[in-house]
Amino acid sequence: MxxxxxxxxxxxxxxxxxxxxxxxxxTVLKRLFKNPLGIVAIVILLGxxxxxxxADVLAPFEENYANIAKTLASxxxxxxxxxxxxxxxxxxxxxxxxxxxxxxxxxxAGVAVAIGLPAGLIAGYYxxxxxxxxxxxxxxxxxxxxxxxxxxxRAAFGxxxxxxxxxxxxxxxxxYFRLTRTAVQSVRNELYVDAARVSGLSxxxxxxxxxxxxxxxxxxxxxxxxxxxAIAIQSGLEFLGLGDPSKATWGVMLSEGFKxxxxxxxxxxxxxxxxxxxxxxxxxLGNAIRDAxxxxxxxxxxxxxxxxxxxxxxxxSPTVTRASRKAxxxxxxxxxxxxxxxxxxGVGYPQADGSIKKVVDDxxxxxxxxxxxxxxxxxxxxxSQTAFSILGLLPDTARIVGxxxxxxxxxxxxxGDDTVNQDRLSKLRGKRISYxxxxxxxxxxxxxxxxxxxxxxxxxxLGISKAEATNRAMKLLSDVGITxxxxxxxxxxxxxxxxxxxxxxxxxxxxxxPDLIIADEPxxxxxxxxxxxxxxxxxxxxxxxxxxxxLVTHNFGVVADLCDRVVVMQNGRLVExxxxxxxxxxxxxxxxxxxxxxMLEGKEPMTMLVxxxxxxxx
Ligand SMILES: Nc1ncnc2c1ncn2[C@@H]1O[C@H](COP(=O)(O)OP(=O)(O)OP(=O)(O)O)[C@@H](O)[C@H]1O
Numbered sequence: 261m262x263x264x265x266x267x268x269x270x271x272x273x274x275x276x277x278x279x280x281x282x283x284x285x286x287t288v289l290k291r292l293f294k295n296p297l298g299i300v301a302i303v304i305l306l307g308x309x310x311x312x313x314x315a316d317v318l319a320p321f322e323e324n325y326a327n328i329a330k331t332l333a334s335x336x337x338x339x340x341x342x343x344x345x346x347x348x349x350x351x352x353x354x355x356x357x358x359x360x361x362x363x364x365x366x367x368x369a370g371v372a373v374a375i376g377l378p379a380g381l382i383a384g385y386y387x388x389x390x391x392x393x394x395x396x397x398x399x400x401x402x403x404x405x406x407x408x409x410x411x412x413x414r415a416a417f418g419x420x421x422x423x424x425x426x427x428x429x430x431x432x433x434x435x436y437f438r439l440t441r442t443a444v445q446s447v448r449n450e451l452y453v454d455a456a457r458v459s460g461l462s463x464x465x466x467x468x469x470x471x472x473x474x475x476x477x478x479x480x481x482x483x484x485x486x487x488x489x490a491i492a493i494q495s496g497l498e499f500l501g502l503g504d505p506s507k508a509t510w511g512v513m514l515s516e517g518f519k520x521x522x523x524x525x526x527x528x529x530x531x532x533x534x535x536x537x538x539x540x541x542x543x544x545l546g547n548a549i550r551d552a553x554x555x556x557x558x559x560x561x562x563x564x565x566x567x568x569x570x571x572x573x574x575x576x577s578p579t580v581t582r583a584s585r586k587a588x589x590x591x592x593x594x595x596x597x598x599x600x601x602x603x604x605x606g607v608g609y610p611q612a613d614g615s616i617k618k619v620v621d622d623x624x625x626x627x628x629x630x631x632x633x634x635x636x637x638x639x640x641x642x643x644s645q646t647a648f649s650i651l652g653l654l655p656d657t658a659r660i661v662g663x664x665x666x667x668x669x670x671x672x673x674x675x676g677d678d679t680v681n682q683d684r685l686s687k688l689r690g691k692r693i694s695y696x697x698x699x700x701x702x703x704x705x706x707x708x709x710x711x712x713x714x715x716x717x718x719x720x721x722l723g724i725s726k727a728e729a730t731n732r733a734m735k736l737l738s739d740v741g742i743t744x745x746x747x748x749x750x751x752x753x754x755x756x757x758x759x760x761x762x763x764x765x766x767x768x769x770x771x772x773x774p775d776l777i778i779a780d781e782p783x784x785x786x787x788x789x790x791x792x793x794x795x796x797x798x799x800x801x802x803x804x805x806x807x808x809x810x811l812v813t814h815n816f817g818v819v820a821d822l823c824d825r826v827v828v829m830q831n832g833r834l835v836e837x838x839x840x841x842x843x844x845x846x847x848x849x850x851x852x853x854x855x856x857x858x859m860l861e862g863k864e865p866m867t868m869l870v871x872x873x874x875x876x877x878x
Contacts, residue, residue: 291552298548304541308534312358319352323508332524344513344527345520353508354530360509361491362538364425368490369483371429376436377479381467383437384444387656391441398434406431410497419504421494428493432486439482443475454653455703455765458695461717462686469716473707477553484546488539495535510535597669598626599776599808600650605673606662607645607654607832616661620645621832623663629775632802632809634823634840636816636855642832643812647778649673650810651695652685667693668775691721694769696779696798700761704753710764711749714771721772736767740797759790763797770801777802780812795822816855820844828852 292298311318320338327347335342341350383391409431410424417423447453447470456466491510497503498511505512510531517527605623608616620642627633635643648654650665652672660680665673672684689695697703704713711733718729730749737745740763753761762782769777779798783791799822802809811823819826819840826843828836828851836849847853 288549288552292548295548295551297544298552301541301544301548304537305545308358308538308541309362311355312362315352315355315359319349319355321349321352323353323356324348324506325352332520332527341530342524342526344516345523348508350513350527350530353513354510354534356508357510357513357531358534358538360421360507361494361511361535364421364494364509365487365490367422368425368429368432368494369487371426372433372436372486373479373483375430376433376438377440377475379433380437380440381444381471381475384441385448385463385467385471387445387448394437394441398437401431401434404431410493411502414497414502419502421498421504421507421509424497425490425494428490432489435482435486436479439478440475443478444471447471447474450702452703452705455695455697455768456705457686458651458653458689458693461690461720465720470705470707473705477549481546481550484542484549488542491535491539491542495531598666599629599668600627600810601666602626602646602650602663603665604663605646605649605665606660607642607649608659608661609657610659616659618661619832620649623827623829623832623834625827625834625837627776627808627810629808630806631824632799632811632822634811634813634819634826635829636813636819636826637829638814638855640831641814641829643814643829644780645832646829647780647810647812649680651689651693651778652680652682653695654680690717691772692775694772694774694777696762696765696769696777696782698781698784700758700765701753703765704761706753708752709749710751710753710756714749714764714768717768718771732771733767736771737764740764740767740801741793742767759794762790762794766794766797766801770805770807773805774807776808776810778810778812781814782811783818798822816858828855 292302325348327343329347330339330343331345331347333339333343333347339349339351341354343349344353379394383394406428410427413427414424453466453470456470457463461469494503494509495511495514498509499515499518501515503509503512503515513531514528514535517524517529517531521528603624605620606618607620608618611617623642623646625633625635635646637643645654645658649660650667650672659678660673661678663673664671664675664677665680667684667688670684671677672681672688673679674681685693704710711730714733714736715726715729718724718732719726722729724732734745734749737748742748742760742763748756748760748764756764782798783794795818798809801807811818813819823840825838826840827834828843828849830851836843836847836852843852844856847856
């Protein structure tokens with residue numbers, strides 16, 4: 261993380277989830293309908309479903325109506341596919357069989373999804389005890405011999421297709437659990453999920469909007485496959501004579517057909533044909549959906565950055581609406597009541613030998629409204645850990661090992677607490693505290709449009725309508741220097757440049773009118789040419805909005821350029837703190853002197869600071 265001395269600045273915070281779920285869905289559907297195999301699968305499945313739904317109308321006979329004077333008859337105008345050994349109409353039984361077979365397959369897949377999906381989402385997202393218990397249950401379910409369980413259930417409850425499909429759904433639910441949990445784990449620590457949390461969304465909203473969108477596609481594809489497997493298993497059981505002979509299902513027909521295979525092989529052919537057609541169509545559908553989604557990814561990556569037509573937007577400016585904002589306790593610099601007060605903060609991580617490695621040690625400082633505080637130090641000095649303690653975004657393994665944090669007078673870490681009070685912070689994040697991250701692209705959810713990611717938090721946090729939030733988002737985009745807000749609003753994150761994405765995040769950070777903005781190396785990931793612009797933007801917005809800003813950086817140049825006061829950190833400890841002008845004029849600590857020296861000489865700070873730290877220690 262190296263910033264050029266005269267560039268770098270803060271950048272506003274995270275955006276949030278988006279509405280493009282519907283857009284994504286409609287695009288995938290369009291691609292699905294362009295795939296001939298997908299169309300064939302849909303037509304077949306739709307045809308079978310319609311035949312099943314209208315079986316009462318289409319079937320000339322009741323499913324069990326038997327004409328014993330006409331057994332094993334060949335097709336004629338009355339029985340178009342002939343009759344079975346009991347004189348029952350094969351066509352009618354196929355139609356009623358389709359209904360039962362499809363419904364039971366849906367029941368099985370439904371039960372498996374209902375158990376496996378939420379359990380996988382919760383286990384993947386929260387991990388901890390729920391995941392441990394779920395893994396244990398899943399291991400037990402997977403180690404059960406499925407067929408024996410189904411036979412036992414059949415013996416206990418009788419030959420009910422519904423009961424056996426519910427049981428099979430439970431047995432197969434670990435497939436969904438594992439699929440979902442793994443997918444969630446892969447995105448749980450993505451920055452855009454943290455960004456959504458910072459923007460004030462509840463865990464439920466994050467799971468439903470950001471996390472679920474990741475597992476939606478694989479779950480749909482898996483459901484198509486599992487419905488096919490359920491049909492095969494159900495028919496297999498019935499073929500073995502374990503079905504309910506009073507119900508016409510394809511499996512029961514298969515079993516009866518087998519008994520008369522030498523007399524009338526068509527009895528075996530028709531249910532086999534129906535099953536193969538249905539299972540084949542389900543497999544094709546799953547593949548077509550997968551292809552449609554993969555094509556979407558390829559197309560997305562080929563698109564060029566959008567932006568160039570314009571539309572002025574109306575809507576209240578954040579600077580104007582800020583006046584109507586909640587009253588914030590007056591915080592005067594120099595009094596004991598600060599916007600943020602960090603007192604003797606210690607943060608550590610438990611080690612394998614039982615000890616705790618302190619990464620922040622006895623750090624105290626404060627920030628007031630209307631000022632920019634810089635936290636400066638070399639890589640690994642504990643700047644981000646300090647900022648994340650204020651945001652409540654420390655990893656689960658982190659422990660507060662001392663001290664306290666107050667926001668506007670209330671403790672978010674009270675003396676004696678070993679973790680951050682998430683109940684309090686979840687009410688502050690995205691509302692009164694916002695965050696500008698280091699890597700803009702990673703902090704936007706690729707599955708949703710920028711507009712959606714700006715609008716949703718405003719609707720939720722400010723309680724305004726979607727239309728009003730849309731107007732506000734357009735105005736905000738314009739305020740942060742985006743020339744064509746309407747295009748950016750509709751664009752996906754991959755369609756804009758890094759600098760523009762950071763501007764979007766800045767718009768998101770100020771959208772809910774925060775009192776404090778925490779910016780963690782906000783220009784590090786940006787091109788040198790846009791770093792200065794983004795810094796200017798942050799400074800401008802900070803002055804206009806009068807918010808407090810904590811700027812985390814390893815670059816003293818940025819501090820000198822932007823900050824009112826500075827905290828210098830080294831190896832997790834605060835080595836010096838004070839007004840920037842004073843520290844620039846008269847740095848007391850040798851480490852600060854080295855840091856300043858590196859800036860003035862234009863050296864790469866991180867390189868020399870390692871040596872500086874060593875010298876200071878000597
Ligand atoms: N999850 C974690 N588990 C254990 N140690 C961690 C964890 N996260 C950070 N640390 C340690 O905490 C120390 C401080 O890290 P921090 O990210 O605050 O540094 P920083 O000053 O922000 O540096 P950088 O500019 O490189 O991000 C580092 O030594 C780092 O290895």
